[in-house]
Amino acid sequence: MNIEKIRDDFPVLKRRIDGKQIIYFDNACSSLKPTKVIDAMNYYYENLNACGGFRSGHDLSKETDEICEKSRNDVKKFINAKTEKEIIWTRNTTEAINLVSNSLNFKPYQNVICTTLDHHSSLLPFYMLYNKKIIKNLKLIKIEKDGYFDINKFSEFMDKSTKIVSLNLASNVTGTLSPAKEICKIAHDNGTLVLADGAQFIPHYKIDVQDIDVDFLVFSIHKICGPSGMGVLYGKYHLLEELNPFIVGGGTIRDVKYNNGKISPVFLPPPKKFEAGIQNYAGIIGSGAALEYVQKIGIKNIENYERKLIVYLLKLFSELDGVELIGSNNPVLRGSLFSFILENRNVSPKDVADFMNTGPEKFKIMIRAGAHCTNPFHHQIGVSPLEGYGSVRASLYFYNTLEEIEIFINHLKKFLSIINKK
């Protein structure tokens, strides 16, 4: 991997703000976009502009459809789905999870399993089912501060009434990687479905949905160098066929019959029955370009390079006083994002992020601090967001460098030396 050449693909990295160089460590929130993706999206706005979804037959519409369906096929290849019909475009991971939670046919005696480490987007759609008494229980597996994933707890929590397990493939706080294949096996033996949240996993690791045998997989394209406002729901085709459409309207039906003063819609098969209304065609085209770009670098190359980064970061971090790592210090068990809490509880983690953004003379180091949409976990580990507390997160991607990590750690040292002055 030629990092210098790769960095050259990202226009934002050339930008200077107040004359300062950008060090972007907020990739778990959203990744930067290469020129190739920007160009692909511009192509739609400069050359196409038309409706897709096979609504119109003219040339602009036809070309829009062709490129969009190619993008769908790119996703299919990226995750090794059986067919492109298993790929549904959504706005983001959140919408994809809501689509599943609102479309599955739950029975009132059934339950759903989540963990305390889950993102609000994974947790709340199922909480709403519980709150509306659509399911009997939302079971929460407690994950400790070290982020350790105890597969036995999943087995213990599962019973014959468990309809679905919501599984986070990589945590957005601890970086914990889940043993997805094993969980799917246990769940399926129990007659339970598995929905995998791949938002923090897919950008960094190879996934094969057929190999792990997951029932649903959701992720966002904007974390994989693609456009914002684009997400994906993968579902096994027979399950998608059984799901009721969540958002309905134009583009989802074969016909809406009218007889004796009544209408009866006939929905199209997946994926069309889930993609109501005019879609984000520029975003879909940009999504295909993003996956192509990442594939060209090689997802295994990305994984290996990022492992070097996180190993180096963990090593430098271990030499610091006054900070506590959240999640495992074993780089094999974690992804390339990294969170910690301050031992000085008089100081808000927001101050670290603010210091990194405004303090350094030559750099703007962009990280994130707070509860990262995982409030239950932060309450559980005693750093309540309501008390002005939380954790600090630096999340890496393949365009980051060892030198950037050194700069970050040096500035963190400076910050800690002031707040820990005795």
Added chain:
Amino acid sequence: MKQKVPFSNKDIAILNHTHDNKIINLNEESNIQKNTQKIVQQLKKTRGENGFEVKMEIDKYNYTLLPEITKTLLAEDINKLILVFNEPNNKNSLPPLGKIITFIHKSIDYALLINKFVKTENIPYCFMIAYKRYMKENNENKKRKSKTKICTECKYNIICDGLWNSYWNLYGQEGIKPITSKNLITDNERCMISILLKENKISTKNMLKLKVSNEFKDICANCVGSDDVIVTGNNLIEKGVIKKKLTENGFTWSFVDNYKSILKEKGFL
């Protein structure tokens, strides 16, 4: 004071402090207060537990007493108070908005302190920079309002109805300052300033705790996450209102020395 339209509809009472000295002498503060209270108590008796809203017309006799009248009215537990800036007929009926607005802001500030609800009607954005949330437009009045040339510089030009035609004729552009990002104080900035007015030199952590406390929950409603607070603080630093210093307690936020004059200039104090 007279009860001009006691029950204009089911829930609204309109109070007007008339300039007709023959009816009631309003030149004494005590009379206005006393009579306001008296009428509201009468209305309460009539309306019973249903409560009612009060629309209060601002005029040259009552504008300096608005904060006091607001206190009196809100103490009577009315549902909602709306301060109405009606069409001025001549310079004797109503002073220019620049003279009145401080008293309106003070009234709103008081209401907020006790978690009550006050809105204004017919006052344009340029006088309500930090109080946009408390504005109410009345569509029926649109036809009798207009804007002036400098309004095109204002970022609220598209949504603002402007001022009464008669107002422009009487006072011209006096006191009208278009809102640009330079002089704007946003709702979040207003929230942070309010917290600093209570506790100058405050750490980020304590600021974040205070913003979700009962005392500030109403004015902090716009914050999605606590990053808003940091962004807001840094914006206020850029505007020269506050400063921050890294200490053992993290960043400590405080006003600059001449903050009062800066806030006054921006329409906050």
